[in-house]
Amino acid sequence: MQIRYVANACFLITLSTGERLLTDPWFDGPCQQTWWNFPPVPDALKAEIWACRPDAIYISHLHHDHLHPQTLAPFDRATPIVIGKLNTPNLRNGLRALGFSHITEYPFETRAPLGGKGASFVLFKDFHGNTVGDATQVDYDLDTSIYLWDADGTALFNAVDNTILPPDAARIAETYGRPDVAILPYASASLYPMAMGDYDDAAKAAATAALRRRTRGNFREVFKALAPRAVVPAGGEYVLGGPAAALSRFLPQPLESELAQELAGLGRGEALAKLYPGDVLDSAGMTVAEDVRASYRGFTDADRAGYALTLADRAPxxxxxxxxxxxxxxxxxxxxxxxxxxxxxxxxxxxxxxxxxxxxxxxxxxxxxxxxxxxxxxxxxxxxxxxxxxxxxxxxxxxxxxxxxxxxxxxxxxxxxxxxxxxxxxxxxxxxxxxxxxxxxxxxxxx
Missing domain, CATH: 3.30.1050.10 (SCP2 sterol-binding domain)
Known part of the structure; x- marks a missing residue:
């Protein structure tokens, strides 16, 4: 299995059979009014992904950084679409409105074939209502996750944006086996503390630091419970542009160096596979082929905040x-x-x-x-x-x-x-x- 990172939650997964699954494609233009991919995706890489003709596309949920009309526009509308059997029709209707005609809704935690050459998968519904772990009372299915088995036995778990906590990870590992590769969220996609009107900059900075400590600690503990051979941090790979550009200095995503420190504390520092646009992780040897076109490799908070300011003139x-x-x-x-x-x-x-x-x-x-x-x-x-x-x-x-x-x-x-x-x-x-x-x-x- 080869796992190529594109942007945010978008991966092109090539199975041992040659079949390709594309996940949550958002890599062209803004979403949600002010969100922009960071690091930025090279135009040549965009063209390659659009031309790849995936055998299926998995859409985890309906937020625009996963269901992105501009990015989806060039794909064949007959491409099979994999989604969970949610309790509302919103995701299905959104895809139909974009012209996709081959949409299959799969029941959660029921193993199903992917393609016709031996691969299979299981989908999971919402784990929790927020990153603290409080269960929501709102009966509104949103996030989903996928566990994928290649025909050669290699296993991949992609949590996407789902607010997975260590007990969820432990149950998944016990029920479905420890994955070879885990793609895990490591940031909270929230207006907190950026949009808090009663917080001054010092209060926002303190809240950001506390949130980053909590999310990177959860990343560590979920990794520990799953015990994969390699872990890829993904989701939340964005900056804010337009009128919110200056708030990007309060983004809660931990840096690669912070995540590496967490895993090093477990004696598993080598397991971190931080991918940049175009990079490919090969599950056979857990090696990463770096794409030389990727920019901002190993970026800092200052790099991220500085890039956001270049987008300040983009009007929502x-x-x-x-x-x-x-x-x-x-x-x-x-x-x-x-x-x-x-x-x-x-x-x-x-x-x-x-x-x-x-x-x-x-x-x-x-x-x-x-x-x-x-x-x-x-x-x-x-x-x-x-x-x-x-x-x-x-x-x-x-x-x-x-x-x-x-x-x-x-x-x-x-x-x-x-x-x-x-x-x-x-x-x-x-x-x-x-x-x-x-x-x-x-x-x-x-x-």
Missing amino acids: SFTQTQLPPDLAFDWNRALRKCAANYAARCAKMGLELNADIYLDARRPDGSRALLFRFATDSEACGLLDTVEESDRARLIYELDERLLFNLITALLSWNAMEASALMTLRRAPDVYMHDVHRSIVHFSLLS
Whole structure:
């Protein structure tokens, strides 16, 4: 098995039979308004991947750094697509909307053949609601992972963005065997602490450092539980451009040197296979063939933050939105409808939340366009002039009114937008309410 890294969560996996599986292709252009691949992908490598004609494409979930229309556009729409049998049709519908016609939804933890030459795989659903390990109450399947067996017996486990913890890894190793290669996430794709409006730079830096310690420690412990021969850190390989570019200095992804230090502490430093665009890991000898075209090899925090600043002039696409005149679009009515849809969805899920959510929409000049409040546990909602003083938990999303329009009309996704730091978030108390935050995806006119 040969594993070629392209970008973020995109790998071209060539099996011993010659069959090729491409995973989560995002390598051309931005996603989620401000995300850009880092290190950048050479144009020649992009052309090679588009021309490779994979035998199948695995899409783990519907976020744009995995389901990316611009990157997927050149591929044959008859290419077989592998996805999990999720409890919502969103991923399947998204692929159909792009024109793919051969989509197969596989039940989780049921071994299935891949191609016709002896390879097989198993898919896993969401492990946890967040990187702390709290189980979510939101009945909304999102992330998936894949365990792949080559016909020659070589095994690969790719966790993708799934918030895998050591007990999950231990169960997988016991049930399915220890993989030869593991591709593991090593960063939290979150707006925290970048978009926290009540944090100064020192507080953001401290929160970033603490988050990096936790995620790299989890990377170490998951590796320890799986005990693969080689581990590839992947996912979260991006910087923020546009108006959020300067926030890239607070990105929580640990560096290669930090991950190497964690594994060295286990006496397994040689197992780390940090790949850069175009690099190929050969499972036979666990050797890496480096692509000489890859830039920023062994990059530092300063390298990453500096590259992000070169993208500061890239305007998010929502800024091109021309809002209807006030008389033609009734914000109060639209947002009340969104709140009703949100409440109905939460009731259907049996999700009991107690918090106030404020949407503080701003005009391009920064002045307030509207302030809307809704309570997650009642029908109380409406436009206000100021945030009300209360002992109740609350979240305040400050965002451009054009961005809000795109979100409630489902032109953009709340869950996909959150990490791009185009919104400022304030919360009281300063505690992560992950079910509230995750459920905001249902605040939509079309929910």
